[in-house]
Amino acid sequence: MSSCIFCRIIEGSIPAKIVYQDEHTLAFDDINPQAPVHTLVIPKRHVASVQDLGESDQALLGRLLLTCTKIAKDKGLSESGFRVVANTGLDGGQTVLHLHFHVMGGRHMSWPPG
Numbered sequence: 780m781s782s783c784i785f786c787r788i789i790e791g792s793i794p795a796k797i798v799y800q801d802e803h804t805l806a807f808d809d810i811n812p813q814a815p816v817h818t819l820v821i822p823k824r825h826v827a828s829v830q831d832l833g834e835s836d837q838a839l840l841g842r843l844l845l846t847c848t849k850i851a852k853d854k855g856l857s858e859s860g861f862r863v864v865a866n867t868g869l870d871g872g873q874t875v876l877h878l879h880f881h882v883m884g885g886r887h888m889s890w891p892p893g
C-alpha cells in the first residue's frame with residue numbers, strides 16, 4: 780500500500796468524494812474546504828509537485844488544467860470566477876507531496892494570499 784495519501788485515494792484504499800475522473804486525472808472534494816467549492820485535481824501517476832513535471836508531461840499538464848476548468852464549469856463557477864492554485868514546496872505551503880491543483884470558488888478571493 781502506498782504511503783502517499785493521494786495515491787491511496789487513487790487506489791481506493793481511503794475514501795474521498797470523487798467528482799470526476801478520466802484515464803489520467805482524478806478530482807475529489809477537499810476534506811477541509813476553504814471555500815464553498817474546494818476540489819483537488821491530481822494526476823493518477825504519482826508526481827510530487829509541478830517542479831517534478833518535465834517536457835514529456837506537457838499532455839498531462841494540459842489535461843490537469845482542462846480538468847480544473849471542467850470542475851469549475853460543473854460546479855457553476857464559470858461566470859463568477861474561481862482560483863486554481865498549486866502550492867509548491869515549503870514556502871508555497873504544500874503539505875501533501877502529490878501534485879494537486881486546488882480549484883476554489885463560490886466566494887470572493889482576496890489577493891495576495893497569506
Ligand code: AMP
Pocket residue numbers: 784795807808809810811812819865866872873874875876
Ligand atoms: P496543500 O497544503 O496545498 O498541499 O493541500 C493539501 C490539501 O489536501 C489540503 O487542502 C487538505 O485539506 C487536503 N487533504 C488532505 N487529506 C485529504 C483527504 N484525505 N481527502 C481530501 N483532501 C485532503
Ligand code: ZN
Pocket residue numbers: 783784785786787824825826876877
Ligand atoms: Zn502519490
